[in-house]
Amino acid sequence: MKIRRILATAVAAAVTTPALMLSVTPAFADDKPASQTQEKPSIAELEKAAAAAQAAYDDAVAAESAAYAAVEVALSDTTPLAVAAAAAKAAADEAATAKTDADQAVVDAQAEVDALTDEATEEERTAKETALTEAKTAAATADAAKATADAKLVEASDARDDERVAAVRALDQAKKATETALAEKTAADEALAKAKEEAAEEGEDDEDCVPEPELTTVITGLPSTVVAGTKVNFNLRVTNGTEKAMDEVFPFAYVHATDESGLNDIDDLVHLQWSSGSSSKWQNVDNENYMDPISSLKGGAHVDVKMRLTIDASAPAGNGVTFVAGDYWNDNGSCGGSPDLEGYEFLIAAAGSKPGSVGDAKPSTTKPNTSGLKPQSGASASPVSGSLAATGSSSATSQLALASGAALAIGAGAVFVVRRRKAGSHV
Known part of the structure; x- marks a missing residue:
């Protein structure tokens, strides 16, 4: 959970100031940031x-x-x-x-x-x-x-x-x-x-958490343009593409938005929520925590998490991106997760706009092939109906996120704005 939160912050910084983040990206190849290379007192000294x-x-x-x-x-x-x-x-x-x-x-x-x-x-x-x-x-x-x-x-x-x-x-x-x-x-x-x-x-970070590209998270039904002052519902499909069951799967989501310049974030005007299939209550995604875990996701199965995006009417026209990922933790201590934070880009239209018919938001990274995989309960689009447990302060969560790629996440955020500017859509 801690690493995912760090990645989310890094993505926000990259989306807001891509040139700066791209210029310092090589620093992420070092073992430690420059600010941490100074010698720290040992625990014995402390x-x-x-x-x-x-x-x-x-x-x-x-x-x-x-x-x-x-x-x-x-x-x-x-x-x-x-x-x-x-x-x-x-x-x-x-x-x-x-x-x-x-x-x-x-x-x-x-x-x-x-x-x-x-x-x-x-x-x-x-x-x-x-x-x-x-x-x-x-x-x-x-x-x-x-x-x-x-x-x-x-x-x-x-x-x-x-x-x-x-x-x-x-x-x-x-x-x-x-x-x-x-x-x-x-x-x-x-x-x-x-x-x-x-x-x-x-x-904990030394545990054997590994990248697992077969654990995929795919968004469907998120419009490519969302009008300020409205809310849209969509699904987050979490798929276990491996042959083995995962005891607990932790879906992760993060939304970030800027005005048309790409320099001023409007995160406080954009709200992301989720709901399980067994409850009609919407819970806020606070950009710091995983959603409640999915208990026992069988190999080849998937579940759908209901999502809702709300944009305040006061939000200016701009750009948004919703990042998703998934991590797993097994009872035997093995763990892993999505190597990427997959980003789905959408435009924010000013309140009162009439964008007409728009397609769905598309992912910014290569979408894995999940054809042939069956849903958790045999249904084609079954909502989360398994056993959900509160994430709390599980020791698993800090280990899970080790499987994610920080450079890829930051690169996705930077490319998102650079591509927008290059196209001249909002500059």
Whole structure:
């Protein structure tokens, strides 16, 4: 399935830009594309990197946990700096009370001096004034003591707060470090998983899937001209021309279309669907997956898959091509498929056009001789009526497509547009 999807994309590119694709076609003869010739890390290296990333992440999580604990300690009242700040606060409160009392003593002493009468003796006056002077001195001393205590409180509080801020900042940095470590761990895990998946696919690709030209796919009933805004029904006949039964046969179809210039694809305006003979429900062909497999196609037999092509009314006049192929997978592990993607070309006429009587679309490659082959159930054109199973993620599908010819598929797409342009039909 993966290779068929790659081929479908390559065909679309070839149909859209044939000159470019033809100029680079020789690159497909190389073992690997240029972009893949760079040395890749081995799975062992990626496993080592993933383990290191895991260890770094574990360390970051532990560091974040420790940072949380440090914040809890710093915010408590039992740290040395918190105890010192509390003591400084108590001393500052005591100094403030002492200053208040000293200031009040000055007020009281001043009141007593002010209350002296002319009858007061010199000794009484001297005593009151001395008391006032001593009260003022004590108040000044208390004021200085309060200033000193306040300064120590500010210093102690700042030290405690700085410790708490530093702990919170350390926690924030630890959280960010954990996020970074998690992202690196995730990237390392994904790189390792991808490498293992690619290795598994390469291993699957080494299976004995072979080209099978006797497994043919032929379209009948697809008009050579389809008017935008209409839908047409046609058949895809899948034929097992060999003498042996195929346990599962996977039909594949892909449709691509461009405007008249051949440079602008209009794939989103062209829709391909299929239906089995046992169901009237139409299922979309998404250009990425095989249709449901045909179970047990006997040697010399064929089945017909009902197909439907719909072109949106907004589609401009242009060109289209429907590619088909077939692959098989047997219970014993043997597999293979059509060596070509056979393309059936058709014109797209603007909505409202009256093309009149038109013939059927013709294949762009040599049509194999299937005369004398009988249908699956003895009928001349029997629809798919065998057991159908959902394709899902069958490991078979990535192996099946190995039988297809990438160069032939791309060449078919390129020749399709080149021939159209050479004929001057839509340029």
